[in-house]
Amino acid sequence: MTSTFPNISISTERLVLRPLDEDDVPALAEMMNDEQVVAWTDVPQPYTEDRARRWITEYAPSQRTTGRGLDLAVTEFLTQRLVGIVQLGKTNWHIRSTEISYVIAPWARGEGYASEAALATAQWLFGDQKFERIELRTAADNTASQQVAQKIGCISEGVLRNACIAHVRTEDGTWTDVRTDFIVWSLLPEDLDGVGEELADTGGFTSFSDWN
Helix, strand or coil: CCCCCCCCCEECCCEEEEECCHHHHHHHHHHHCCHHHHHHCCCCCCCCHHHHHHHHHHHHHHHHHCCCCEEEEEEECCCCCEEEEEEEEEEECCCCEEEEEEEECHHHCCCCHHHHHHHHHHHHHHHCCCCCEEEEEEECCCHHHHHHHHHCCCEEEEEEEEEEEEEEECCCCCEEEEEEEEEEEEECHHHHCCCCCCCCCCCCECCCCCCC
């Protein structure tokens, strides 16, 4: 029998992490078309509202029910505005391990939301779900995402050379692929000891390898 994540919400002082719903379509599409998101992820471009709707109604539910992962909307507690997403993927239920990725909307960067959302997810995984390991991969030049990993207590385990494809603007305004390294991070339950509840960051992105 396949293990699955529950259909849950996670609350912090400022945020609510909850399942994506169709009301998120416009904000999700807008966020995924941001240049920084395009640079550090494999999001198809242009990212249309139809594509966002398919992710919300088809891809995300399938990820959860098949046990592969979990997709959560990150929203402001007071305004309910979508500030980002957190995705769990490549989940191994035998060794209780999963990989975490996140994206923060342009207008919400610099508020500490990436760290707050990632830390809340990690605490839930280690506490309620009894996971033993979380992995995170950041492109070598993606310092903002690396800062988030460090602030939630992740330990850098090494480098996967030439394993990441990022994207840069060319002179004619189009995007082109560039190869770079992945830095691999891990987080274990004991790594959360001493991690402060109040975290500040500059926002960040981890590369998603399997965008629908």
